[in-house]
């Protein structure tokens with residue numbers, strides 16, 4: 001294959017006063033032949049402890065996975081053809097974190113091609129969202145792709161069991177025809193999928209970690225089913241590999257440049273990677289959040305990707321930002337570009353990447369994977385583990401044990417206040433909801449961020465309300481804001497929240513789930529599972545000394561409850 005005809009997407013890096021510091025680190029890295037060591041998986045570039053070094057070495061399979069996958073394109077495309085020929089009309093990919101982020105990006109960035117199948121992604125335990133997917137498809141004509149590297153993650157197993165039981169009611173012993181697994185060789189899930197007669201099991205690669213798996217079966221199987229030219233995606237990724245030094249010394253390594261810039265900026269306090277994208281690329285933010293936050297957010301260090309923050313004028317930003325614009329060469333995207341230019345003129349560091357078309361995402365996945373690993377070397381941390389994600393999972397597991405034994409979640413401590421049906425749980429107090437919120441937000445320092453954690457059903461209306469809440473906080477407090485739906489963010493930015501610097505204010509939103517959904521074979525519902533995940537994470541946040549406020553919307557209703565909260569925040573700030 002000749003990929004030499006592909007150039008990689010352009011990137012401009014304007015660092016202002018940080019130029020000299022970034023150049024000094026680049027020179028130092030080049031002087032010690034960092035790129036050569038990187039491709040040789042030299043683990044002491046990141047960590048010095050022998051066990052941690054072993055872990056680093058064992059998760060670097062992503063470096064060459066695009067090359068490994070290229071000869072397998074035919075096999076994946078034949079499979080997609082088989083699915084179309086069998087009469088399937090929909091594809092639902094189910095999983096968490098790295099196992100579903102790439103299909104989410106593809107679905108938004110690409111138009112479904114004429115021979116592709118409509119694609120939906122399920123990555124939440126919210127009963128309303130599960131029901132929404134069930135109602136959007138014709139079950140017998142739907143292919144369910146259960147994607148889990150470890151094969152032990154609770155959510156994908158629950159999704160698989162739920163839809164398998166539904167299909168069994170409709171097709172009896174032939175239910176497995178509608179199911180495909182993507183998992184690691186030898187995972188427990190291989191045994192289950194085999195026993196249940198899954199149509200196909202794609203075995204991925206143990207040495208490719210979840211958030212670095214975009215260019216493996218996890219990204220490529222859904223892409224091919226959706227009708228994307230996966231050969232072209234890989235060709236562009238391989239062009240980027242070469243530009244990043246996979247075949248020997250290179251002069252301007254775009255992954256090294258980006259990674260050193262982000263790492264050095266974070267060290268200098270510019271640790272909020274604020275992403276600016278046109279409408280068709282907003283979900284790239286979800287992918288980047290997972291890659292960057294989960295890889296770097298540990299040991300009190302890290303880079304926080306801020307996606308979906310309303311883009312303001314320079315005066316609303318503190319000196320904790322680096323702005324990264326990712327857009328299309330051919331799209332003017334005037335409003336964003338004008339604002340980014342103003343930010344640059346005001347002295348903020350700005351990095352801009354221009355894609356020719358959506359297939360360039362193949363190259364960008366690889367650039368960002370390299371950059372994340374390089375930034376982690378600057379910060380001297382292991383990019384491939386996620387120790388604090390486990391803490392929340394363990395707390396949730398404990399709570400679920402209680403649910404199994406006693407039939408319901410244990411009582412939490414009493415709220416500090418209940419007003420108009422909303423209950424407030426916090427370490428700060430007040431005689432009204434506005435007082436509680438004021439006290440909560442008064443804790444914010446200038447380099448802090450607000451993180452909204454919504455264990456609710458994602459809808460366009462709720463998204464708009466959460467955006468309005470973020471905008472209000474940004475305008476009144478001039479701090480970064482982030483927002484995520486639980487449990488999705490638990491497998492992504494959740495690592496940074498508990499393992500990164502203690503600069504977050506966490507606003508958790510939960511509800512009673514008036515319309516719940518039973519989980520087959522388990523003595524609990526999706527709603528209880530989701531609430532246990534919220535409670536488990538709250539415990540993990542508190543145990544690492546994080547400042548939290550949980551607002552339980554009870555039976556007020558999700559959109560109505562958040563609208564009410566927004567009005568209280570307006571009064572409070």
Ligand SMILES: O=P(O)(O)OC[C@H]1O[C@H](O)[C@H](O)[C@@H](O)[C@@H]1O
Nearest residue numbers: 097098099148149150153210491
């Ligand atoms: O693919 P799985 O093994 O099911 O893992 C899904 C996700 O779960 C974990 O929480 C990790 O933190 C993520 O990095 C991972 O992508």
